[in-house]
Amino acid sequence: MNYSPANPLRPHFFVVSRFKQLLVIFIVSKTLSKDLSKGLYVISAYMTSSRRSFIKISGALAALAALPKSVKALYQDVKNFFVPPKQTIPLTININKTPYRVTADTRTTLLDLLREELQLTGTKKGCDHGQCGACTVHINGERVLSCLTLSAQAAGKEVTTIEGLANGDKLHPMQQAFIECDGFQCGYCTPGQIMSAVACVKEGHTKSVAEIKEFMSGNLCRCGAYNGIVESIQKVAAV
Amino acid sequence: MRPFSFTKTENAAKAVAAKKELTQFVAGGTNLVDLMKKHIAQPEALIDVTGSLSDKIETTANGIRIGAMVRNTLLTTDNQILSKYPLVAKAVLAGASPQIRNMASTGVTCCNAPAALIFMI
Numbered sequence: 577m578n579y580s581p582a583n584p585l586r587p588h589f590f591v592v593s594r595f596k597q598l599l600v601i602f603i604v605s606k607t608l609s610k611d612l613s614k615g616l617y618v619i620s621a622y623m624t625s626s627r628r629s630f631i632k633i634s635g636a637l638a639a640l641a642a643l644p645k646s647v648k649a650l651y652q653d654v655k656n657f658f659v660p661p662k663q664t665i666p667l668t669i670n671i672n673k674t675p676y677r678v679t680a681d682t683r684t685t686l687l688d689l690l691r692e693e694l695q696l697t698g699t700k701k702g703c704d705h706g707q708c709g710a711c712t713v714h715i716n717g718e719r720v721l722s723c724l725t726l727s728a729q730a731a732g733k734e735v736t737t738i739e740g741l742a743n744g745d746k747l748h749p750m751q752q753a754f755i756e757c758d759g760f761q762c763g764y765c766t767p768g769q770i771m772s773a774v775a776c777v778k779e780g781h782t783k784s785v786a787e788i789k790e791f792m793s794g795n796l797c798r799c800g801a802y803n804g805i806v807e808s809i810q811k812v813a814a815v
Numbered sequence: 816m817r818p819f820s821f822t823k824t825e826n827a828a829k830a831v832a833a834k835k836e837l838t839q840f841v842a843g844g845t846n847l848v849d850l851m852k853k854h855i856a857q858p859e860a861l862i863d864v865t866g867s868l869s870d871k872i873e874t875t876a877n878g879i880r881i882g883a884m885v886r887n888t889l890l891t892t893d894n895q896i897l898s899k900y901p902l903v904a905k906a907v908l909a910g911a912s913p914q915i916r917n918m919a920s921t922g923v924t925c926c927n928a929p930a931a932l933i934f935m936i
Contacts, residue, residue: 660859662818682821682861685848705849709914718888718917724848725918728821729841729863772914779913794912 667731671696672740678727686730687711687722690737698738698767702796709795712768713737719775721794738767741774749815750774753808761799769795773809782813816851823863830867840864842884843918845911846927868922872896883922887911890921 666679671694678693687704690696690713702710704723711723714736741748750773753759760766772795776782781791788806797805824830830840839858841847842865850856869882872893879895890896891904911919 660818663820665821682819683816683851705852706845706915709912712914719914720918721845721914724843724845726821726841726844726848726861729844729865776913791913794914 665728667727669727669730669733669735671735672737673734680727682726682728684727685723686713686715686725686727686735689727689730690722690735696737696739700764700767702765702768707796708765708768709772710765710768712771712795714771714775717775717778719772736771738771741770748774749812750777750808753811754805757804757807757811758801759804759808760797760801765795765797765799769797769805773805773812776809777813782809785810817854817857817859819858820860821863822860823865824867827864827867830862830864833862835860838862842868842920842923843886845915845919846923865920868920874899881921883920885921887916887919887921887924888913891916 663682664679665682666677668675668677669689670676671690676694678689680689680693684693687699687701690699691701699713699722700710701723702708704711706721706724709721711721712719713722714720715725715730715733717734717736741751747755748770750770754766754770754773759769769792772792776788776791779791781787785806788809789802792805792809822833824833834840837857837859839847839856839861841861841863847856847861851858865884868884870884870886870889871882872885872889872895873880873882874895879899881890881896887907890907893904896904907916907924910916
């Protein structure tokens with residue numbers, strides 16, 4: 577081996593132990609992900625080494641090439657264990673007489689599908705746990721809570737939201753009654769109240785104030801507009 | 816909520832056959848979806864049994880037969896229940912809200928695990 581410093585292809589930097597040489601190449605190729613720069617370092621290393629170190633370096637590089645794949649697979653396994661990948665499902669749902677075809681995450685509730693995917697934000701998210709009734713919609717004509725309905729379970733059914741009540745510019749009688757009887761203050765619970773009220777009248781539970789209150793008990797109003805809401809329902813029921 | 820696969824089955828036998836560990840049956844969803852949102856229930860797969868079970872109330876020789884998928888509301892409006900077992904209708908009306916009663920199934924109402932305080936601690 578000639579390590580003469582006069583040889584321009586063997587600069588002094590590389591006249592170190594083979595171990596250090598390998599270490600430098602290892603660190604450099606690990607640090608620099610770009611192929612071009614990696615290639616340049618590899619070439620310079622080859623040019624300054626013996627046949628033995630050429631084999632060593634080749635072996636080390638081959639090991640390096642194999643490493644990222646297994647590391648990546650391990651990373652994916654660990655990731656899938658802690659963060660399971662989402663699963664999607666294709667759905668067709670009729671909302672306000674319009675068929676919608678969506679591919680939704682299986683976890684999507686009908687409420688989130690309406691608000692986040694279809695931009696039908698009239699339906700409100702209150703507690704998201706089925707206690708406040710702000711998310712009430714009709715499925716096949718019956719009032720249900722969209723926050724506890726998986727959109728996959730609503731597939732193929734007829735959904736009516738607050739957006740589907742009015743006939744063009746003409747408000748639904750219940751919407752009109754809520755305006756006339758001051759059935760709301762802040763208005764956040766109102767879409768749910770109106771959907772519930774429409775169903776309440778349809779079910780015929782409007783014989784007394786007590787009955788209306790009992791059958792509207794699934795809709796909470798923090799403003800306390802209950803008297804106006806009961807009045808609105810009585811007004812529509814009387815028609 | 817933990818991601819899960821979602822399938823529907825046509826009958827009870829197929830639903831039972833498809834049941835594995837970490838699989839849950841879902842009917843109305845009023846309990847399970849709530850528990851899943853709170854990370855109390857974390858199933859890997861859901862099987863929708865709403866189409867697999869009976870949703871009819873029938874009078875039999877010994878009394879009355881209520882299908883597991885009879886929604887709570889039907890229990891409060893069905894004439895057979897109202898004439899023979901009015902207390903059942905009264906009991907159902909005393910619980911939950913009309914919206915929940917429209918969703919919840921009788922089968923699960925009888926054997927559910929509501930989100931008790933112990934889960935929240």
